[in-house]
Amino acid sequence: MHPDLIAAPGRYPMSSRYDPTWVMSLEMGPHPLWQLEELWPGLALSPGQHVLDLGAGRGATSVVLAREASVTVDALDAWISPEELGQVVRAAGVEGSVRALQGDVRTWDFEAESYDAIVSIDAWEYFGTDVRFLPRLLRALKPGGVLAFSTPSLADDPYAVAPLPLLRDLVGADVMAWHSPQWWATHTQVTGGLEDVRAWIPRDSLDLWCAWEDALDTDDRRLREVLEAYRRHSTESPALGMVHVVARKPIGSC
Numbered sequence: 001m002h003p004d005l006i007a008a009p010g011r012y013p014m015s016s017r018y019d020p021t022w023v024m025s026l027e028m029g030p031h032p033l034w035q036l037e038e039l040w041p042g043l044a045l046s047p048g049q050h051v052l053d054l055g056a057g058r059g060a061t062s063v064v065l066a067r068e069a070s071v072t073v074d075a076l077d078a079w080i081s082p083e084e085l086g087q088v089v090r091a092a093g094v095e096g097s098v099r100a101l102q103g104d105v106r107t108w109d110f111e112a113e114s115y116d117a118i119v120s121i122d123a124w125e126y127f128g129t130d131v132r133f134l135p136r137l138l139r140a141l142k143p144g145g146v147l148a149f150s151t152p153s154l155a156d157d158p159y160a161v162a163p164l165p166l167l168r169d170l171v172g173a174d175v176m177a178w179h180s181p182q183w184w185a186t187h188t189q190v191t192g193g194l195e196d197v198r199a200w201i202p203r204d205s206l207d208l209w210c211a212w213e214d215a216l217d218t219d220d221r222r223l224r225e226v227l228e229a230y231r232r233h234s235t236e237s238p239a240l241g242m243v244h245v246v247a248r249k250p251i252g253s254c
């Protein structure tokens with residue numbers, strides 16, 4: 001591991017307050033705190049608010065939400081047990097603010113209008129394409145509440161331009177969920193009835209993803225090769241990256 005490669009105090013000051021080796025020890029995908037920080041201004045959280053961290057994984061973002069915004073967090077994840085997530089939360093000293101839950105969001109029984117914000121980092125690709133998903137999930141969001149998620153995205157939608165064979169070989173049919181920012185913006189607005197929808201891939205998204213992979217320095221180089229191939233296909237903006245989507249539930253909707 002090369003933690004020095006992901007020191008980014010200028011780009012991501014909040015994330016830089018956290019030990020990169022701690023973040024890497026919880027890794028399940030590209031730097032989760034960078035993605036959260038990219039969404040942070042749109043979230044506009046206030047102390048005491050209640051947040052759903054959807055697909056929280058091993059809990060890095062839940063810890064940061066609790067610490068940095070003084071909110072209470074429901075950390076829901078399908079694959080990671082509450083014991084494992086709870087251990088991370090306890091070690092970070094925020095067990096009073098984060099509730100670890102295990103289950104499938106697609107069938108989870110949420111209390112109506114219980115969250116001020118729903119955040120999801122690198123998990124939306126597993127469930128977010130279903131046109132019936134958002135209407136059900138958004139019943140749990142208060143009117144005026146914010147939805148903010150990040151997910152892998154191809155600048156050219158995979159249904160319009162075939163993904164590179166290297167990527168298709170690596171992730172299989174799942175790549176067809178790596179929609180373009182425009183696709184996600186339209187899908188979120190139309191299926192969720194949300195307003196103020198913004199979707200963007202940061203200009204340096206692919207470079208940041210490469211830096212993360214270089215820092216991890218795993219034996220399996222296949223993802224790194226995919227990222228490099230997309231770098232060669234990029235012009236001024238990245239051909240592949242993490243799309244960030246922020247939207248608001250209209251006041252007066254239920």
Ligand SMILES: C[S@@+](CC[C@H](N)C(=O)[O-])C[C@H]1O[C@@H](n2cnc3c(N)ncnc32)[C@H](O)[C@@H]1O
Nearest residue numbers: 028029032055056057078079104105121123126
């Ligand atoms: C790539 S990992 C990212 C985890 C974490 N957010 C991070 O960035 O480190 C995707 C996560 O989504 C969760 N997930 C996938 N499908 C889910 C579902 N249907 N309901 C709840 N969580 C789900 C998985 O359990 C997994 O932890």
